[in-house]
Amino acid sequence: MAKAARTDAPALTDEEVRALDAHWRAANYLAAGQIYLMANPLLTEPLAPEHIKPRLLGHWGTSPGLNLVYTHLNRVIGARGLDALCVWGPGHGGPAVLAGSWLEGSYSETYPDVSRDAAGMGRLFRQFSFPGGVPSHVAPETPGSIHEGGELGYSLAHAYGAAFDNPGLLVACVVGDGEAETGPLAASWHSTKFLDPVHDGAVLPILHLNGYKIANPTVLSRLPESELDALLRGYGHEPLHVSGDDPDTVHRALAAAFDQALDTIAVMQRTARDEGVTERVHWPMIVLRTPKGWTGPAEVDGVPVEGTWRAHQVPLAGVRENPRHLRQLERWLRSYRPEELFDADGRPVPEVLRCVPEGARRLGATPHANGGLLTRELPLPPLDTFAVPVDAPGATLHEPTRVLGDLLARVMNDTRRSRDFRLVGPDETASNRLQAVFDASGKAWQAGTLPVDEHLDRHGRVMEVLSEHLCQGWLEGYLLTGRHGLFSCYEAFVHIVDSMVNQHIKWLKTSRELSWRAPVPSLNYLLTSHVWRQDHNGFSHQDPGFVDHVLNKSPSVVRVYLPPDANTLLSVADHILRSRDYVNVVVAGKQPCFDWLTMDQARAHCARGAGTWDWASTDGGREPDVVLACAGDVPTQEVLAAAQLLRRHLPALAVRVVNVVDMTRLLRHEDHPHGMPDFEYDGLFTTDKPVIFAYHGYPWLVHRLAYGRAGHPNLHVRGYKESGTTTTPFDMVVRNDLDRYRLVMDVIDRVPGLAVRAAHVRQTMADARTRHRAWITEHGTDLPEVADWRWEG
Template identity: 65%
Template structure:
């Protein structure tokens, strides 16, 4: 692939003097509104001299990146109008929130979403007052901002979100502004490679705009301080053709940016035409822009004798103590008046007509683009009947199967049934086949636009399985895909999903805010995680791959957003998957192993069990319907279920008179009270299942204390004893993993003996049986390197 040399500046000057002056005036208006949001409570048009009481008591926000974001918004408006483009704006430096709010207000979208922030002086005053103010709006490009699908509070994800937005969205261009601080993050560095997955036939385009203003909050940035050639080679090495727009003087910068955008849009159209009309299969070199402008551009050049414009000092609020410092108050007034607001707004605070004409209209406005409110575009998936993929289970434990395989055939047909709509993709870090989801490849391949070799398998330009060995990029793609109105599924090794903990946080917060506070944001498809290769079957990889803690992290979030499922076999996994794919505005976490395992429930029983989320397994229990059990054996997760049933088997042989109730939990959130989670069981129902006074031995997939946390308000919590993962692991046998963490059948039996009072006379004999088996286990695996036959060959025979 050959990449032509870039042009430092585009030679032509496409703007006539009138258009140049109007663009500059619109930019001044956006900058004026941005400063007003940071500083002012009142006197929005400066119709009277600025007084201390007109200024906010607490000055919050970020000015440094804002004028550059405003500059780009003005020029993107121009190219949208010129070419009737379908475009969204993704602000990587989302802390420049004043810019996006200012521009969405100037184009009229903001007042349509928030009529109380009217398009006049009264609305301008409210716009200023609400910014970063109690009862107002956040300082970032948050869900409250029309046109936003990316808050940008945590840096690194703008570019992956942009690519996710344009997959299967052939008419959309995502203009993605990447701050030079963000460009230093690992997730952003990997996201540059997304162009190797972008098919110009069926996908839209991303226009990355690397905004270099030199500084982070207190330090210079790496890409702003390397030589020009080195930066160009870096971008070319990523597979882009960079256009550089650099400078300080406004008129020259407007001409350069207008020319650069025209050139980039010409290239994008040519790339798409070659692929769509000409049939080109060659991976294209997509254009990008490097904008180098001063930090705090157009702000005060100097404050208190220190350089401010073009310095880190302009990153947040260039100067404070305005109420108490007359010199700063005068400086603020002078700064705001430098934008000449009387030339931009009527005395009533309305943007003058000749500037209003510069904004696109209707849904071409970036603040009103339906792709940025994806629920408007969301279509329900065409779903096959998941029951048709059931594993035949004539009786519990009679069949061994790999649970994800039937699910992969179900997902295959979800892909097939929605081929025309092209609104479903599966994401994962190089593990689709490893995680037993290879059935997908009967319908589609992995997406791949880079070089193809004859020996490659399941790679194609049209693949709909997205694999890159970066959990960050997979998550970012999926979020962008969902937020623009499509559906997706993310599979990952359980231990390594932690890599995206903070990305999960941000998406959960986004959903929480949209659920609670923003009725105009329509529900989107849920973000579905499938975590397999889990802690209990990482015996071959060892301790580094053993961590079930993502569930704990998820449960910290608001109950109306998160759901956690632990299906014990293939049929329950099918039922849960169908439910999750149909849901909206949730984050669903499904945890299930991929190794061969016993199947417990036929499909009818699985559907009933999953519908309740929790239930007594009568076929495994020995207590009568009209009596109380001596002990409740509860389990959540496939391996804990196996060990619980094996323990029950031992108890029946060793203690045949013991009344045991077996309870399986699929929906973890049923354990919480109904007041704390919508899926929580009412107290009466919980007590009916777990009793109010009998011992409960709970075998749990993850860290034990989470079960205590979920149930601490329940009547019988004092009798609850939980076994789970306690941070013990290594490369060993599958059964030894559970033994190391005291989750095995023998420890569960010992727990029963210790906690059922009537067993005290038999305790010594049963405990000796347990000790002997555990000693034999250790001796056997050290000699043979595999589990004992009585473990490997165990079957449920009741």
């Protein structure tokens, strides 16, 4: 029962309860029908085996609870005139959310062939978990959704991301008790410490305790209510408890809890916005405890089902072959009294729709769940304002991410009124040299402060929390509701969100295939503090593999950029922040790096994605003897140092230097939109000359991307090969055979005839590597010839 359900709203009348119950019963009927039926949707004739799907797929257990929430959200949205969005967290709750959107009409508006009548109901049933149909979970195909139902653990982070900078929006979030056991969800309760009641919307978590996962009880459902209440209050929430299995009682208690929660939210926002109250608030939430598979079969074959883990998926299996199960299914479906809920043509009767809101306030029609409709262009300033001057290649050094920080500060400043840009990262903004943004916005923070704290701001739009999951989830929710952002992270630790980026890429791929979904701002990663300059933190901080992970995914969505200096980073950043419907990964260093290209040269080079650097090459328009290729800032420096050594020791050798910014350019054009046609690739890398490729990450990725090219047998890649420790910067490249001396040796080993003619040069290079080892062991610093190296054209 509702605990302390105090509200100024009047109690529900019996008529209002009947209307809520009618909608709930209709939604339950539709949810069960989707799992089982492929014909006879209104049960106008006795149920027969041929009416049943040959493969029964889907999840019933969570559906009645989700239907209950959908029903009651309809009531408060309509009664209060709310703009609302709901994030449906429990996995595979698709039947419920599809039922709700079909009843309100938003589904038929999105998919006119699934009309709101008997024929459309039949299509709704047949398409569910059926070849050529729709998935069993809430997915991009589901109107009103921004969260993949099977993506357990991220619902609450997505909800808060949607609420940030959306002051008029209520985001309800149903948290399943199974997903509540995950680490990301456990951290997400702390999002209240970052929610600004002045500029942000409200999040109303609804923790649904139905008691079971697939085969086991859930932890939170087995806690005594007092212990659970203390836990949630400790997180900073004010929980309202609703429990029971009597529909009339639960409807009244849940309605009172919703009213109390929304009344409280309204007071909190009003006092913060109008009266300037700054005390941290404890936001309300609802704990809803109802049986798993409620209203479904109580027993099947003498075994309890309703209220147990057996209700999780399909409570009655083998219905086509088992006449007893078929009769039980028919009794179950008829128990909802569909003849009272739908007219003869299959349309919902007025009582079912009495509490359903209208227009864009319907949960399936809210534009906030189709964020591209609300997206404004990001005001990006001219890059020349921030470009570093380059009089000659390699004459100066800058920290690329510090230069980018100045650009991001301007963007943050220019969006101070629109509030549609955020920078997120795990406690690393200043560490990653982006601290210029603090001149435009502090770090979002609603918890306590001390005099020693810096840059904390109740209204800030820089978000730092030591949870990559929260950073990712917040930003995804923010982007999917139409705003812009950037995720800055240490390269090695972005792997924590591998599964999250998987799901987001899948979401974007599917969304791009749906004409009604408008393109949303891209998910942009800046990976820095990278593998080659984590020499001080050691092996645990050295992992460049996120790029490999992303490039395994859909070519229509993923992009990977490795700008070699500050101006190319500015050009890449301008491009990704303007883009839509992509996942962009940018890897750039924060340590001082040589400036190679002017801003105009950087723009042209980034537009090409890969190209020759004639000023570093010695082929002079003739066919090269060898190609030195590079991708990444440190590999670029090593290749240029190797080119300089070759120019000094083997001046007759024709060397072509190629730099790659966009890694997808290496793919064939038929395999990726950015891929080079064969003639272009062959013109750049040749078909028969050795290519020594110094790459930022794991070397086999380049082999995979270039597989099938005519010159692939001549491709030799150097990169990170899991040899790391706490050491000097140059020793990191020596350990992984990416250093300039090793690259020169590779050229000598692979250019025909050089092994004999240049044996003395090779020996000189090998001796330099030996001297390096002795020097760092004695002095703890790199060789002076390395530390003081400069490009000499």
